Amino acid sequence: MAVFNIIHITKYKYNLPIKESINEIRLFPHNFENQDVLQYQLSITQNPNVSYTNDYHGNRVGNFNTLEAHNEMTIESRMLVRVNHSLKIPEIDETKAKDLNLHNDIYLLRLCSPESIEKQEEINSILKEIDYENKSIIALAFDCSQYIYNNFTYTKGITNIETTVDEILGHRKGVCQDFAHVLLQLLRTAGIPSRYVSGYICPNESGLRGEGATHAWVEIYTPKQGWLGIDPTNNIWTMDNHVKLSVGMNFNDCTPVKGTFKGISKQTLSVFVSIGYEDGRHFEEINDVELQKNSVEFELQLNHAEQQQQ
Template sequence: MAVFNILHITKYQYNFAVKESSNEIRLFPHNFENQDVLHYDLMISHYPEVTYSNDYHGNKVGHFNILEAHDEMIIQSKMLVRINHSLKIPEIDDTKVSAIDLHNDIYLLRLSYPEKIKKQAEIEAILKEIHFEEKSIIDIAYACNQYVFNNFEYTKGITNVETTVDEILGHKKGVCQDFAHVLLQLLRTAGIPSRYVSGYICPNESGMRGEGATHAWVEIYTPKQGWLGIDPTNNIWTMDNHVKLSVGMNFKDCSPAKGSFKGLAQQTLSVSVQIGYEDGRHIQEINDVALQKNSVVFELQSNHTEQQQQ
């Protein structure tokens, strides 16, 4: 069991003022079997009114607008969370994929469909290589997890939030969200309902990749044990230092913050995560997030606007 105090700061900055910003956030940690949210606090610059709803996957979603002109938007999410993953350590379980009753559960059925990609034959070859048809659900998940860990290089700056599974398979490099997307393609092709998980991996001095920052992993469904978390970036089942924020089909369903605005401006995104321990220690990680590139037309218009301002 572990208790973590997490401060997550998302900062958007614009080179020119924008207005009528409309936003959607998924920054609310789950209360579930092995995770208790002891305290939560949300602060947003310009103090907009936030309304809440639950999405298809059961995630709590915040919606807000900033109508006035602004050149910066800061979202500060603070949480105190207690984790006890010993409640969800996978048991010895020989249940096969054929035992999953997909036809009577639309949600599980949807999560068992692999994405349509050009390199699907490569995915099927990997599954054949690990002899997935002979294995249980738990063993397939572990074998696929191990394959991704051993055959993909953890490298920052190669990919962004728009990188496709085909591209990841091509260069075999990426970060946690890329590892999760490849693992999802493998598991769903094998017929296992699987979902993307967004959250944090809190440092435990074991040197795991992704510690102290936003993290991503995968959950698989088994008829006997329900949802189990598995982390391809570190080749482990989820532990007491994995804090869960949201779940979905992929990253797009779990994006911590997304939205739109009016104005001809280029934006930059910086994410800071600070994690505190019960003994008073803390660690902080700051990342500049790679966003989708602007169109050529946008760049030309933006450059023209900038020249007029000089």
């Protein structure tokens, strides 16, 4: 069991004032069997009213608007979370994907549907190499995770939130969200209900890749044991230092912050994560996030707007 004090700060900056910012956030840690949220506090620039709902996957979602002109927006999420995965390695379970009876469960059926990609034959070849048809759900999930861990290189800065599974298969490099998307494609092709998980992996001096930052992994469904988390970035089942925020089909369902605004402006995004421990230890990390590139037309409009300000 472990208790973490986590601060997650998302900061947008705009070189020209923008207005009517409309946002949707998924920054609320799950209460579930092995995770308890002891305290939670949310702070947003200009203190807008936030309305709360639950989405299709059961995630808590916040929506808010900032109508006044502004040059920056900061969203600060503070949480005290107790995790008790206790190195939850799945029990022996020989259930295979072909043994699943999902005809009456639309949600699980949806989570069995792989993306339509150009390199699907490469996915099929990997599964054939692993001998997927003769393995249990749990054994296959681990073998797929191990394949990614052994054959894909953890490299920061070469992918972004728009990178496709085809692109990841092409250069076989990336970070946690890329490996989670490849694992989802493998598992869903094999007929295993699987979902993307967004959260944190808190440092425990074990040298795990992605420690201390926002992290991503996968959960698989088994009839006997329910949802089990597996982390292909580190080739492990989820542990006491995995803190879960949200789940979905892919990253788009779990995006911590998404929104739109009125105005022509260049924006930058930085994410700060601070993790504190019961014994007083402390870890901090800040990342500048690469945003989707602007269109040529937008760049022309931006240049004109900047000239008007001079």
